[in-house]
Amino acid sequence: MALIVHKYGGTSMGSTERIKNVARRVAKWHDAGHQIIVVPSAMSGETNRLIGLAKEVMGQPDPRELDMIAATGEQVSVGLLSMALLAIGKKAISYAGWQVPIKTDSAFNKARIQSIDDVKVRRDLDAGKIVIIAGFQGVDVDGNIATLGRGGSDTSAVAIAVAMQALECLIFTDVDGVYTTDPRVVPEARRLKTVTFEEMLELASLGSKVLQIRSVEFAGNYRMPTRVLSSLTDPMIPLEIEANSGTLISFEEDTHMEQAVISGIAFSRDEAKITVLAVPDKPGIAYQILGPIADANIEVDMIIQNQSVEGKTDFTFTVLRNDHAKAMDVLNKSVKAHIGAASIVGDTKVSKVSVVGVGMRSHVGIASQMFRTLSEEGINIQMISTSEIKISVLIDEKYMELAVRALHKTFNLENA
Numbered sequence: 001m002a003l004i005v006h007k008y009g010g011t012s013m014g015s016t017e018r019i020k021n022v023a024r025r026v027a028k029w030h031d032a033g034h035q036i037i038v039v040p041s042a043m044s045g046e047t048n049r050l051i052g053l054a055k056e057v058m059g060q061p062d063p064r065e066l067d068m069i070a071a072t073g074e075q076v077s078v079g080l081l082s083m084a085l086l087a088i089g090k091k092a093i094s095y096a097g098w099q100v101p102i103k104t105d106s107a108f109n110k111a112r113i114q115s116i117d118d119v120k121v122r123r124d125l126d127a128g129k130i131v132i133i134a135g136f137q138g139v140d141v142d143g144n145i146a147t148l149g150r151g152g153s154d155t156s157a158v159a160i161a162v163a164m165q166a167l168e169c170l171i172f173t174d175v176d177g178v179y180t181t182d183p184r185v186v187p188e189a190r191r192l193k194t195v196t197f198e199e200m201l202e203l204a205s206l207g208s209k210v211l212q213i214r215s216v217e218f219a220g221n222y223r224m225p226t227r228v229l230s231s232l233t234d235p236m237i238p239l240e241i242e243a244n245s246g247t248l249i250s251f252e253e254d255t256h257m258e259q260a261v262i263s264g265i266a267f268s269r270d271e272a273k274i275t276v277l278a279v280p281d282k283p284g285i286a287y288q289i290l291g292p293i294a295d296a297n298i299e300v301d302m303i304i305q306n307q308s309v310e311g312k313t314d315f316t317f318t319v320l321r322n323d324h325a326k327a328m329d330v331l332n333k334s335v336k337a338h339i340g341a342a343s344i345v346g347d348t349k350v351s352k353v354s355v356v357g358v359g360m361r362s363h364v365g366i367a368s369q370m371f372r373t374l375s376e377e378g379i380n381i382q383m384i385s386t387s388e389i390k391i392s393v394l395i396d397e398k399y400m401e402l403a404v405r406a407l408h409k410t411f412n413l414e415n416a
């Protein structure tokens with residue numbers, strides 16, 4: 001017998017029919033002798049609908065009141081799922097975040113979990129009940145409802161698994177795992193049986209939107225084994241098969257020894273590049289350029305400063321495409337004249353492609369293999385950045401899919 005947390009996403013909870021299927025799947029795990037906590041999302045589309053209502057009433061919704069509204073989607077889900085379990089003869093009880101309580105800070109719309117009380121939940125589990133806890137929400141020190149940001153139920157589930165010292169956190173979703181790359185771009189993309197949490201962090205932040213990034217950080221920091229698997233299979237598939245399906249986010253790098261050096265190719269279409277031309281090459285310039293960008297709450301990703309010629313240099317960085325216009329505006333208004341730059345040029349037609357793998361730590365030549373592949377395809381590299389387990393390049397957006405396909409082949413990901 002083990003304590004296991006199940007998380008079901010919006011698609012899995014998308015209709016009362018699907019909720020009944022979730023109940024059958026959960027009951028199957030409970031019948032096998034496990035203690036089960038379930039953390040569901042709101043029914044698909046519901047959170048968007050609620051936020052839409054708020055915006056109809058107040059253009060820029062008040063953050064506290066917005067959470068009051070947005071959190072109700074999950075409250076409906078837990079009640080329905082609990083009833084679906086009761087209806088098939090299981091013992092079940094549902095809780096909103098504040099009832100557990102799941103305590104958060106007061107950063108409405110993007111709150112962070114601070115602590116989770118396990119007393120009630122343990123008592124219920126010991127009484128043979130399946131406990132269903134609303135994802136995405138908690139309560140602050142003043143009793144206000146606070147939500148964790150879009151996709152936050154993943155983080156709720158992993159945090160609850162950590163607090164309850166569960167054996168594993170199973171994230172049931174509408175895909176059957178984490179792939180070597182997006183199968184819509186490379187049909188030969190393969191599901192990974194395991195991926196280390198560091199790789200998952202890179203893959204998640206680079207645009208493979210399977211899990212909320214903070215849930216992966218939680219899993220990594222507390223070493224909670226977390227598995228991404230399909231909720232769209234027959235709910236009665238044998239438990240032993242289901243328990244080994246999907247992708248396990250692991251911590252054991254040695255499980256990777258026999259595997260490919262590269263685990264996946266990530267990409268992001270939504271990049272933009274900004275170059276500040278001919279700035280003086282002296283202390284403080286990078287700060288004077290990026291300080292106002294940070295103050296405007298714009299996230300910067302890749303950065304390059306070129307070698308200087310006659311005391312002048314070019315400074316290039318990337319931002320998300322959505323932030324491009326705002327960043328250009330900040331630079332033109334308050335930076336350009338101030339630092340004496342010749343001009344500022346922007347390019348919104350760029351994409352980022354990254355190869356990710358912990359195997360890079362012990363293998364040399366990955367970068368040259370990557371660059372050779374791109375050169376053979378005639379793709380120009382505009383910027384490069386690296387970490388211990390990742391190499392990213394910025395390229396013209398029109399070559400992005402070509403680059404991903406070529407790299408997937410070069411690193412032999414279809415048959416690793």
Ligand code: ASP
Nearest residue numbers: 041047136150151152153
């Ligand atoms: N319902 C929330 C959202 O759509 C939280 C979640 O689904 O994880 O963002």
Ligand code: MG
Nearest residue numbers: 009010151154
């Ligand atoms: Mg989600």
